[in-house]
Amino acid sequence: xxxxxxxxxxxxxxxxxxxxxxxxxxxxxxxxxxxxxxxxxxxxxxxxxxxxxxxxxxxxxxxxxxxxxxxxxxxxxxxxxxxxxxxxxxxxxxxxxxxxxxxxxxxxxxxxxxxxxxxxxxxxxxxxxxx
Amino acid sequence: xxxxxxxxxxxxxxxxxxxxxxxxxxxxxxxxxxxxxxxxxxxxxxxxxxxxxxxxxxxxxxxxxxxxxxxxxxxxxxxxxxxxxxxxxxxxxxxxxxxxxxxxxxxxxxxxxxxxxxxxxxxxxxxxxxxxxxxxxxxxxxxxxxxxxxxxxxxxxxxxxxxxxxxxxxxxxxxxxxxxxxxxxxxxxxxxxxxxxxxxxxxxxxxxxxxxxxxxxxxxxxxxxxxxxxxxxxxxxxxxxxxxxxxxxxxxxxxxxxxxxxxxxxxxxxxxxxxxxxxxxxxxxxxxxxxxxxxxxxxxxxxx
Numbered sequence: 017x018x019x020x021x022x023x024x025x026x027x028x029x030x031x032x033x034x035x036x037x038x039x040x041x042x043x044x045x046x047x048x049x050x051x052x053x054x055x056x057x058x059x060x061x062x063x064x065x066x067x068x069x070x071x072x073x074x075x076x077x078x079x080x081x082x083x084x085x086x087x088x089x090x091x092x093x094x095x096x097x098x099x100x101x102x103x104x105x106x107x108x109x110x111x112x113x114x115x116x117x118x119x120x121x122x123x124x125x126x127x128x129x130x131x132x133x134x135x136x137x138x139x140x141x142x143x144x145x146x147x
Numbered sequence: 148x149x150x151x152x153x154x155x156x157x158x159x160x161x162x163x164x165x166x167x168x169x170x171x172x173x174x175x176x177x178x179x180x181x182x183x184x185x186x187x188x189x190x191x192x193x194x195x196x197x198x199x200x201x202x203x204x205x206x207x208x209x210x211x212x213x214x215x216x217x218x219x220x221x222x223x224x225x226x227x228x229x230x231x232x233x234x235x236x237x238x239x240x241x242x243x244x245x246x247x248x249x250x251x252x253x254x255x256x257x258x259x260x261x262x263x264x265x266x267x268x269x270x271x272x273x274x275x276x277x278x279x280x281x282x283x284x285x286x287x288x289x290x291x292x293x294x295x296x297x298x299x300x301x302x303x304x305x306x307x308x309x310x311x312x313x314x315x316x317x318x319x320x321x322x323x324x325x326x327x328x329x330x331x332x333x334x335x336x337x338x339x340x341x342x343x344x345x346x347x348x349x350x351x352x353x354x355x356x357x358x359x360x361x362x363x364x365x366x367x368x369x370x371x372x373x374x375x376x377x378x379x380x381x382x383x384x385x386x387x388x389x390x391x392x393x394x395x396x397x398x399x400x401x402x403x404x405x406x407x408x409x410x411x412x413x414x415x416x417x418x419x420x421x422x423x424x425x426x427x428x429x430x431x432x433x434x435x436x437x438x439x440x441x442x443x444x445x446x447x448x449x450x451x
Contacts (some may be wrong), residue, residue, distance in 0.1 A: 035313065042258055042260065043260070044258035044259050044263075045256070045258025045259065045262070046263070047262065047310040047315060047400055048347075048361070049360070049361070049400055050180060050399065050402075050405070050437065051180065051263075052402060053182075053185070053402050053403060054180065054181070054182030054185055054213075056402070057182060057183075057185045057439040057440070058182070059298070068301065069357075070358040071356050071358070072353065072359070073353040073354065073355055073356075074355060074359050075260040075261050100327055101216055102183040102216050103183065103185075104180060104181070104216040104217075105182075105258050105263070106205060106256075106258035108260070113360060114256060124357065125357050126357030126358050128402075131344035142439075145439050146439055
């Protein structure tokens with residue numbers, strides 16, 4: 017009984033823990049923040065992605081999808097490759113995995129929330145995304 | 148007597164500042180990386196001071212738009228004013244300069260982790276939106292007081308860039324062909340060679356994670372070889388020549404913007420004719436902002 021209770025509690029907690037889809041991509045040719053901006057412009061167009069993280073030194077891009085997102089691994093992989101190509105850079109390898117939803121996405125570590133404009137007009141959406 | 152002096156003085160400064168009255172930024176924009184659906188806008192301020200009390204203040208704006216990942220469109224909008232401030236008369240002229248429109252195609256590129264190399268030819272034209280008929284005391288003025296060439300000027304070149312995390316270098320060679328206009332001021336054709344070297348000195352140690360703001364030291368060299376100008380269809384002997392300038396600037400950059408400022412030093416001014424006005428010192432400041440394109444393509448909104 018002493019062992020069963022903690023085990024059941026752990027299992028219950030594990031079942032409750034929500035997971036998100038994460039894509040980790042190697043980037044080629046990016047040497048400055050501006051290069052990541054070129055990619056981020058195209059990440060905005062993938063509604064499933066909620067958080068993005070740029071690691072300049074590691075040449076790495078990490079994307080976390082919204083909890084409950086219906087995007088498939090292949091679709092996410094293709095969307096990430098497309099964002100890098102459209103940004104003007106050669107896509108690196110993309111790894112997609114399910115991870116436990118992080119409690120926070122610290123800005124210090126390079127996380128940025130993808131802006132989702134809510135304005136009805138195109139001009140309003142453009143201002144929300146850019147300023 | 149004054150008119151003669153003014154004419155001599157005006158002729159002496161002909162060909163001065165290849166980028167002053169009619170062209171765009173001192174920090175050349177031909178190597179700017181622009182991704183698809185991205186807009187870059189760069190505001191420049193360039194005060195330049197010279198002999199003969201010629202003061203020139205230019206405020207060019209450069210805009211780049213990525214039509215595709217390889218094909219980008221650029222516009223160079225120039226405006227400003229210049230004045231001669233010696234003697235009892237002080238001619239002053241300003242307004243919009245010629246507008247430079249060109250397209251750039253990345254013909255060859257190598258992308259590897261932490262390094263990129265590009266070769267991109269470009270072609271376009273300068274549209275005659277400036278004024279080439281400014282007169283003072285009834286005399287047609289020359290290059291430094293005109294804001295335009297008066298003609299549709301084809302423009303072509305090639306830009307090259309090699310960039311690493313810490314250091315980067317860019318260069319370009321461009322040529323602006325200026326047809327001779329039969330009336331008013333006519334700018335001489337211009338060959339321009341630019342190079343740029345940049346060292347990212349801050350952060351001293353790049354963090355393993357994240358995208359830190361950075362500070363760079365930038366050195367830029369500009370070489371101009373100008374043909375002689377024409378005044379009312381007649382070649383101006385005191386115009387054209389070769390100029391080599393070196394610029395040093397400090398720049399700060401982040402994900403969305405870059406800001407910088409520095410000095411421009413003329414190292415060589417081999418000018419045709421006699422008594423030409425020469426540049427003493429210039430400054431440059433710029434602010435650059437990156438934008439997503441105004442309208443998204445709806446077809447890409449698939450996954451939720």
